[in-house]
Amino acid sequence: MSIFSHGDPEKITSPSACFVSGTTALPPNGEFIFERSSTRRDFLQRSGMGFAMLGLFGLTAFGENAKRSGNNPLSPNPTHFLPRAKRIIHIFLNGGSSHVDTFDPKPALTEYHGKPLPIPNLVTERPTGNGFGSPFSFKRYGQSGIPISELFSDLGEHADDLCVIRSMQSELPNHEPALMMMNCGDNTLSRPSMGSWLTYGLGTENQNLPGFIAMCPGGHPIKGPDNWRSAFLPGIYSGAFVNSDHQSVEKLIENIRNPRLDLKTQRRQVDLLQTLNRRHQESRKTDPQLEARIQSYEQAFRMQTAATDAFDIERESESTRARYGSSAQGRQLLIARRLVERGVRFVQLWHGKGQPWDNHDKIEENHRRLAGECSPGIGALLSDLKERGLFEETLVICGGEFGRTPTVEQSNAGKEKLGRDHNHYGFSTWLAGGGVKGGTVYGSTDEFGFRAQENPVHVHDLHATILHLMGLDHERLTYRHASRDFRLTDVHGRVVHEILS
8 A cells, every 4th residue: 555545445434434625726717726635744744753744834735724614525616617417316237237128229130139240249258149139129209219128118208308328338348347447437446436536526515414325225236335435535535335225214324323312412422522632633733534533523413313314215205205116226216316405416326236237147037127126216216306406407327337248148068048248348328417418319339239339438438528517627626646646537538518418
């Protein structure tokens, strides 16, 4: 581990466990630049009995950083330019749903079902054989006539709100690196997640809740907390994980309330503790870890009422709960609406632990079951956001880490498994709301759905576009770590202006 790193983020379990305060500077050209304190200062503070730090303290504004925004690292920040969206709900079909079975119909593939394709099969993780036509029917919906599979027919009424990118590309056909690329912008190295970058750059509108929440029923997806970690960003920007398989609020957000003390007594207890902490901090004003601990107690206290209210879907009408459905996916979609309604910046919804959409065999049976668990809730979410006036400022994203092959997967013995292998060469992701041009299909794969052909969109481009919709320039939202300015898109990425309204 680098001496300049923030330590092991996996040890940070509180949603407000650690942070480094920052400041917003306005240079003469009028462009906002986000500045955050660097942990190289920690190294200097521990060198030469702290005298190295004294020199740095006089040369930088680090001593003033803690005063920013009332000493709260999650307070709202100014954007680089006028945002189109204020919040994001990311529906993650982890495991990789099949684009040719959902939003990218391929009639030519049906023609070549059971036959070798007239083009070479691309190299994927496992061997594949003949063409495998979709077992699902497609229908055109709305004035735009976007074709949608029967699997997601609940989205038909929202076809004119959807922007389907059919030409997505990633770099590797394996779950772990593909998940890291889609979430963190890098295949292998430890990088902050997209939700962490957004809360770092923008803060959040509700100081009583975490700015970034990740929900997954049943446990963690593949790579677990790496998918929502803050890495070298301050720990306050990590995603707070919730196992949405639980139905009671007490289980959803465990240990948030003290069963033995009332709020008034707890407030007195926290005040005493904070007084002692502040006294201890007087000689350690440049220690971000200590300030983080102080902030974590405050947010935990405030969350007791705000979080229990936000996660309690029993406060919704029976008709609203029925629209979303009784599945774990439906419940977490309803919770997501309640969270963004209360100002949470980024909510990520995983379909389930492991990689449920990873259907190497029995794809017809498995995809139908999985879509049945989430499709009604997604349709209800889009309707609900519109009815509550939230749709225009909420960006909804749906997709997996990659797609699947148009050819059938083979076992080691050469037997067809009636499933599809991973396909990172071309796949689909759709977006809605938040400044996206609805009723749009952008890009395309080849006639069989193997490779992005027209207007390819790399994951870096998707990230750049998402940040742009949120009012952030992906080239200017940076963080200095290990003597380098890092960003979500690394040194790549272009904003796909063609899909913006």
